Amino acid sequence: QVQLVESGGGLVQAGGSLRLSCVASGRFFSINDMGWYRQAPGNQRELVASITKIGSTKYADSVKGRFTISRDNAKNTVYLQMNSLKPEDTAEYYCNINYFRDYVGSIQGYAINYWGKGTLVTVSS
Numbered sequence: 001q002v003q004l005v006e007s008g009g010g011l012v013q014a015g016g017s018l019r020l021s022c023v024a025s026g027r028f029f030s031i032n033d034m035g036w037y038r039q040a041p042g043n044q045r046e047l048v049a050s051i052t053k054i055g056s057t058k059y060a061d062s063v064k065g066r067f068t069i070s071r072d073n074a075k076n077t078v079y080l081q082m083n084s085l086k087p088e089d090t091a092e093y094y095c096n097i098n099y100f101r102d103y104v105g106s107i108q109g110y111a112i113n114y115w116g117k118g119t120l121v122t123v124s125s
Contacts, residue, residue, distance in 0.1 A: 002026040002114050006095045009119030012085055016123070020080040022095030022116055029106055032098040034071050034078035038091035038121075045094065049080060062088075085123045092118040 008020040024031060035050030049059045049069035057069055068081040078095065095116035100106035 002028055002097075002099065002112075004095050004097065004114065004116035006093070006116045006119040008080075009093060009121045011122045011124065014085060014087055014123055014125050016085050017081070017083045018085065018121060020082065020093055020095075020119060020121075022078045022097075024076040024078075024097055024099075027101065029100040029102045031073075031076060032100070032111055033096075034098075035096045036069065036078070036080045037094045037096055038089075039094070039118075040091040043091075048093070050096075051078065082121070085121075087123045087125045089121060090123045091121060093121050094118045 003025050004022055006020065006022045008018055010018060012018055020036065033050055033052050036048040037045050038048050039045040047060055048063055049057065049067055051057045051069045051071050059067065066084045071078045097114050098111050100111055
């Protein structure tokens with residue numbers, strides 16, 4: 001069993017900042033990619049940012065230059081620093097990890113994708 005606990009969401013005015021955190025715990029051999037997705041009402045879930053185990057990052061064009069993703073492998077935690085927030089950033093933000101359950105899985109390349117329950121970010125104008 002793997003658990004993802006997200007925190008840091010809330011209500012903020014446009015131009016403000018928030019920092020999201022997601023801590024992974026439970027049974028896993030290693031975590032590969034970690035990322036943040038978001039879903040606004042009526043929209044599909046979309047990638048916000050992701051980071052590999054060695055720190056390579058990817059961002060949605062809409063957040064480049066404003067959001068920064070980072071991770072602490074020792075703490076199994078991924079962060080999303082969100083600056084210069086806009087009303088259009090309002091959404092439920094979901095943590096996502098890709099992990100190997102055990103050594104055999106890592107050798108076989110059998111990775112598992114897992115989602116957190118989400119944390120709401122609301123940006124007022």
